Amino acid sequence: MRKNEKAFWLSLRASLTVFMMFFAFTLMAQNVTVKGSVKDQNGEPVIGATVKVAGAKTGVITNMDGEYMISVPKNATLEINYIGYNSKTVAVDGKSQVNIVLNESSTELNEIVVTALGIKKDAKKVGYAISTVKSDELIKTQSPTLGTALYGKAAGVDIKTAPGGAAGAISINVRGLSSITGTNQPLVVLDGVPIRNGEANNSDYWTDQRVNSNGLADLNPEDIESISILKGAAATAQYGSEGANGVVMVTTKNGKGGKGVGVTFNASVTGNFVAYMPEYQTTYGPGAAPQSRISSGADAYGFYTRNGSGRNGLTKNEYKYVSGTSYWGPKYDGSDVLYYDGTVRKFNPISSNPYSNLFRTGVDQQYNVAVTNSSDKGNLRFSYTYLNSLPNQYNSTFDRHNFALNGTQNILSNLKVDYSVNYMIENVKNRPYRMYRLLCNFAGMFGAFDDINYIRNSAITPSGYMNRTWNDNQQYEADVNSGYEYGFSSKSGLVDEYLWNIYGKTQEERNNRLIAKVAPTWDIMPGLSLRASLATDYTTNKRENKNSSDKALGFGTSGDYSLNQYRYTIIYGDAMLTYDKNLTNKLNLSAYLGWSGRRETLWDQTSATNGGLSVINWFNLNASSSKANTNVRELRMLKTAAFGGLTLSYDNWAYLEGTLRNEKISTLYKGNNSFWYPSVNASILVSELLKEQKPAWMDYTKVRASYGIVGLAPEIYKATIAYNQQQASGYIYAMQPNDLGNNEIKPERTYEWEFGVEGRFLQNRLGVDLAYYTKTVKDQILSTTTAWSSGANSILMNVGEFQNHGFEMALTGTPIRNKDWNLDLRFNIAFNRNKVNKLAEGVSRLEHKNWDNGAAYLYSEVGGSIGDIYAYAPKTDDKGNTIIDSDGYIALTDAPVKVGNVMPKYTGGFGFNLSYKNVYLDMSLDFRKGGSVLNLPYQYLMGRGSLVDSNKWRDAANGGQTYYLDNDNNVVPATSAPAGKVLYDDGVIFDGVTEDGKPNTKMASAQRWYNWSYNWGTGAPTYYSHSIFDNTYVKVREIVIGYKFPKAICDKIHATKLSVSAYARNPFYIYKRMPIFDAEATDATSWIEQSWIGGSSVTTRSFGVSLQVGF
Template sequence: MTIVEKGSTKGTVTDSQGKYSISLSSSQATLIFSYIGFVAQEVAVNGRSIVDVSLKEDATQLGEVVVTALGITKDKKALGYSVTEVKGSEFTQARENNVANALSGKIAGVNATGLSTGPGGSSRIIIRGNGSLTGDNQPLYVINGMPIDNTVPGGSATTNGGQGNVDRGDGIAGINPDDIESISVLKGGTAAALYGSRAANGVILITTKKGKAQRGIGVEYNSTFTMENAAVFPDWQYEYGQGDGAAKPTTQAQGIAWGRRSWGAKIDGSDFVAADGQTHPYSAQKDNIKNFYQTGKTFTNTLAFTGGNEKVNYRFSLSDLDAKGILPTNTYKRKTGNLNINGSFGDKISLEAVAQYTLENGHNKTGAGDALGNPNWTPYMIGNTSDIRWLNPGYDASGNEIAWNDADIASNSYFVVNKYQQDDSKNRFIGQLGLTYKILKNLSVKGTVSRDFYNYNYRYILPTGTRYIPNGQYNQLKTDVSETNSMLTANYNTTFGHFGFSALAGMNQRNFSYNQLNLTGATFTIPFFYSSTNLATSSTTPLNQHTRTNSVFGSIDLDYKGVAFLTATGRQDWFSTLSPQNNTIFYPSVGGSFVLSQAFQLPRLFDYAKVRASWAQVGGATPDPYVINLTYSMIPSSGQPLQNVTTNVTTSSGLANAALKPLTSTTFEAGIDLQFFNKKLGLDLTYYNRATTNDIVQTSTSPTSGYNSVYLNVGKLNNRGIEALVTVTPIRTANFGWNMSYNVAYNQSKVVKLADGINSMQMATSVGNWAYINSIEGSSYGTIVGTTRVRDAKGNIVYDPASGFAQKSALQELGKGVPPLTMGFTNEFKYKNFSLNILLDGKFGNKVFSVMEVYANRMGKLKRTLDGRENGLTLTGVTPTGDTYTRTVAKENLRVYYDNDKNYTELFLHDGSFVKLRQVIFSYNIPTSALKFAKLQSASISFVARNLLTLYKQTDNFDPEQSFTNSSNQGFESLGLPRTRSYGANLIVKF
């Protein structure tokens, strides 16, 4: 409880027993007692030395107030849509470096996936399905009411990229969890209407911690140390060892040529010669993953100071995160300074300001995708009788890469971690200033300016001495991104009779600018000297994008006796990315809720019952700038000048289209909120239907049209589903409490229409074009497409007698890339000062295609390749004409036979469903009485673990959550970093 002396700067807070002391300026002073969720009380001291008060619960508030659009707090029962709030402490104890990853499993309908790319990596969050056929489909992030940027500088990693295909980290990765008071997730369109087009995919509202009126300076110290280790290991075969043609290597030449092949003789403990030229026992080496990767360590320290009085309060925090990844030499450091000031000048004017500076430094982040420069290749693919450490350090005396296998494109992982260089740094400033002027008691005007700016530098060096590219390559990115919003709003509220009325009107201008220089070059003239000045060839590509959206908006709220609520909003946007004839759209929303339990006398069983429904439209203009007019660009030339038709500035060959108009996303949702048995059982059910029409699609066209794609307003996409949240409190006593919370969501995604004459759109391809991610009319967004072995009506495999291999089918749909069913189950136990929080997280119904397994199959590491090792493999099936077909592949030729399996996508496609023990937090609130000497206000210590166990999965050799890009293209595994288990301790002390 906070106690302040009215009209002075004096204040204090109570201790855990509720005791306090305060020195007053006069014995006739008045004290103000306040506590969140309770009605504040003013008590005149009247000369007393002991003043005891007990506050009344604020019936309208307790647990029911949520932060909604524009940072406005609303009574939860007044909302016509679903909002979920998560407290900041959920992110600080068992922390993820990227705070967004910690949302996984916590909120129904929010599909959060942390990438397996090490510290500093991005996250991918999808709320109620992928809403648009283009764009990243991720929600808008908002801090204290103003949007921030969440771009990945230089773009997300691609699904099939080679050297330098790293995850450079997104915007939310730069937010320090310790500065977060709470996170609200607005899932519906109504919730988002006030943020405009970018909110069509939902909004994640972050409210940062603020200062409060108190005596002296409050100090909070939060320290976390976590360790992580690779937690998922492939289930390889260890019966036949390294080698080829059923023979083991006996010379160094063979040891190298067969370095990644496990097609050798039966493992028998005899001698063989490995790639290092040494003789080793021919025995299984099962720990290459453990031996190559190290224990990752993250040490985070945050120190926060708070203070202030009734007029002005502040919070200032400094935070340092120092992480060492599981990949040797990979580090990530993040320093954050955050200042939050709130003040009021007189009765009329109040001010709020936030300034945050973040410095992020990454070193040697992992690559994923193709083989070159991918540090994860060797530990997975090295022959199964070789110990990866025999390849350490991966380079010779002159610094050249040492060969370990027949294909130089498959880099020596030790050479990659020791000699490749990848460094990035991001300086980011977020500033917000809001000024409110109270014209009347119930009419105020607020002006806010916010700017999120970052400057990013990236340098990637493929060094001299790389076997595949001996003279090296160089890539440098300089990216400046800013998101600036200026907003003016007016708020008015009044009551007449039983009606409450409030209105809001506002205007906003958003300016976004992205300026980038991308320098690529090759061949270091002076070997081992890595500067852009030392390149034989180089080229610089500029990318300068500027967009602006102007908006006016308004909102009206009506309530009747606190029983029935109605909200209507409207917004008009003008987009710079579209032509003046088509650049504006108006979109409305309406929502209402009705509290049955207050309107009617319900059976005693019901404590609370509310129904809600809403309908909302959101307009959008997703295309990049400059795609409405055909332009011509110069091509760098050393001879005659060259010019070409400008293809889309970010991707390739997109045809401009001046007729583009804004797209519309329409959401209908209805729900019911019930509480029974003295609030021991709660149920929250939601149905939604979200349709995107006139979607701006970069549709693939036949390249013979002169362009590989064109922007068209043709897409129609539908996402509908149900969300349920069940809360149970089986036990609630003074000393012991047990809360259960289960959330589940099912989203059915359907591509209703692409373009006339086009029913499939390719979004991504795997390495080797072995699988595709397409959006296909009538199917889910992001369907995995590939080939199968042709079978006859009886299920026999059809063989081509000419080649001796199974016939490959045409491309067909093989499964969903995004899980439709997600759920989370939290159990929280409290006993006196102890608490235990256990979160289970599950996703179901998607497929994952594994590029790693394609290689592992070719290299003889998959268990399925054991067939035929002893006496050859006999194939039986039918010919295309229906005759019986049989042939035996000699054991010496198995490698070539199995290698051909890469033509059949189905063999390496697995169910991606899983259930994981996502998080366990065991914490102890240290009684301050025990630490009185230290003058502590509170202290707690927690033991935390993330991703502790996988309880269910269908993939033998990798983790189903093996994503390495936060783009919309999900469904591939491609030799990324192994998933990890982390565990650690967290200490919070408040003085």
């Protein structure tokens, strides 16, 4: 019975299946499946357009490529609608392919933005802030990297590029800090794929002296269509533990647009000129201060005389000379003096900018050719860019080849494949060296009487060894003596080392990077599609350091050779199912569900000679005098996530979206490595809600709000407790490190609210975008001290918390728009404040930096802001008067006090584009208000009397007063000196009061004041607060003037476009508070190392010309 019953049900199910199939085929016989695309007048896809049968309540929505598929009666009429475009109806007439072009409404502007996971959306429907920079903004001055092209173009986004041209790193900070001690660099996503970026140049200047790059600098601006910067937590929540610092979404160019084959060619030549270097005083030469001249062996004017014969027979005892590393010596008077090299020269300044002579004018040549093809079967774009750069540093070269292939292939009517390949080959010889040892060490400083060209040209002896100008070369080289006749003394040690690093040491580097993706999309049925992608970011780096032997082998081994091979691999994959359905004629539902996984592997091997080279300049590991050393490092990380999102839209004016991501990280403890990241955002299009009732001046207005939670995971293995292998008495044992990890560590978490308003008014002549955000960052990962009984100094813990809040405003305007003239304006400004709520238990202050053995500190304090600078400062009384000590000098505080904070009060940018017929002028600037910076070169160079600022009070012409020194070396104001005494004119009476509150009348020596107060360390009267500056500036970033040839001329050469332009990058400052140096002269990506300026490579202003032609 049971067997027959089972057979019955099987028979019934089969019958029902056949019936349903018959019914479905009957319906299908009555309908046809229509597919096609919806594009605008420029051939760009219209995403999210509604395609439905005229009069029907529901339909389908176009996908990210503007494509749709719908089942309709074969004689139906399609109705296509989209905000910002005029509606359109098209008869099907039995066709299976219907492509539609929508015309833009005269009063509304449509903009497509790229959001998380590479999902393209109409900007009007997004409930959070996104800043987008288009292709033409990135390449108008032919910048070799993205960093210099992004300055001031996005509100709340702070850009810094390391000096060093195309070889320098790029630092991006979005909405202030998201971590106190961790990285603050955003995640970079290229065509939907997270790629390698990273930190750079944050190490000590005494270790790694070269200016290095990071991953973002590899991307070629010529291949980029747009950059969207996702700022808030709701925008970045789908990136989980990497979303806290914002996300930079980079979309590359493709072949979509016009039909058929197209070719474009761009060429540019740019000169990079040394700029913003210290300005030296040219009144006084080298030597001791007047009060110390006689005791040092000089005459009262500061000149020395020779006794005995000089080297190489250069006696010349009849000539005077000057000596010393300070510039408190005699005035330049044009008299004959014996120079350091033994020649007789006039005592005149050689250069007011000696450091500039260490460098040459750099030249960048960049050429790009791109081929596009578009048809009904798909599209593609292939591009090749060659950049050849002659860096400003001598004996250095740089070239880069970028290949890009991007396209879409339609395999079936409902199956397509997107693909992209970006391949970079980079060859670098001698990355730029930092100048820290020349600017921040008294033994390495130059002055106006130093002949830099001579020093540079004689850096290597005729035998090819290091020229030791501070010593007798004969101890190393019997036949050659290129040492100075009169020494730089210890100064030349660092000078010669710097020049030997450039000319005697060669670093050859070759980078290969492949970023590739394949992403099929299957339209399963109307409204339902499946997208998957598989991608890689594969980098190899080979770096050889060939450090020449600096002396003959008979004097001992020298030189060395090392080979570093580096491989970084990212394998990324994801799959996402999307569903879109009009539930009613007003209510639409969109949803997606997906999974992603990313595996990162680092392999790094360094092999180096040991004890010098056994054969002069044989750069091979076999030349190692002792056994060569080899170190290998390998890191692995796997990150997987399940994610989803749901969007409801009502009547094209109300939108609500929620997302959720669950993420697992392999480098955290197994029971503590799964985390949830939710977000929600909503927007209301007021202009659509009002419809016919909206004011005539309102084109589009939206209010939005969002909330999200994102994270920041610790560095790979940072949370791991690793044991070090040791050996003693033949036994091998494991020993824990002094700084412990923690298996319970979890990612830092950011909780952020954002509210905003945006709109377009007056027929799109005025645009406004306002945003306010507040976020709390919890579970900061900090090293906390632990009991000595644990065997370690510190342990990693989730203990810190701080808050950020800020306001952003972006304005656009077109005050002039007519047949011949057009003027577009753009302006943005961003404010950000932070407050430290707590640190580790019992800790109220976190030290980030200690300069010069306690002369100044960088702190974060509970109840205060991140990045407070503390230093000794002038002591004041309760009325604010400066207290002057008994010697006439400024008295100092007993302990360091807060003198500034490194965070700016606000930042922003301004620009315009003015065109008259075919001529255009484009200019952009950016600005920064506040934010303190410690200028160490200023501190030291002022103490040596080298800078123009040190002339103040130095003599009567510069405000100095006259005095003489009594027998106890006290300053005695006088207009004439007694017999046997010298009258000095560098006296100064500092404004202030004495300890008893009386006005100060005590005169002091200005030269002694400079030499003592602008010095190194903490001993009074030395102090650093007068070298800590408000880093406010307004800088013109780009100026472009160009001409677009009219169509009649283009037609004669069968071109579709032809234009030429001249441009300038970083041409000048309109305003700058900080003396000497570029206000951005830092090469670090860490905010801690950006808090001071002290010796990066040279900065430049650039001028160039470019040609663009298309066929």
